[in-house]
Amino acid sequence: MMDLSSAMWRKSARSGSSGNCVEVADNLSGVVAVRDSKNPAGPALVFAPDVWSTFVGGAKGGEFDR
Numbered sequence: 001m002m003d004l005s006s007a008m009w010r011k012s013a014r015s016g017s018s019g020n021c022v023e024v025a026d027n028l029s030g031v032v033a034v035r036d037s038k039n040p041a042g043p044a045l046v047f048a049p050d051v052w053s054t055f056v057g058g059a060k061g062g063e064f065d066r
Contacts, residue, residue: 002046004033011037026052 007025015021021037025044032052035044047055058064 002031002033004028004044007033007044009035009040 008027009023009025011021023037025033031046033044
């Protein structure tokens, strides 16, 4: 299990007050961590920075829109 104790978590500025958000920590060396904001003590997904960047670019570009 990866030590994420130094992770600096942030939510999107577009997230509402409902709490249905993800939080991202991109201050870690060699990884980007993602977790459910409703369960901060729960598990986190960890991605290589280039993989996360590709995903974010696709999301911004509408690649995953229906």
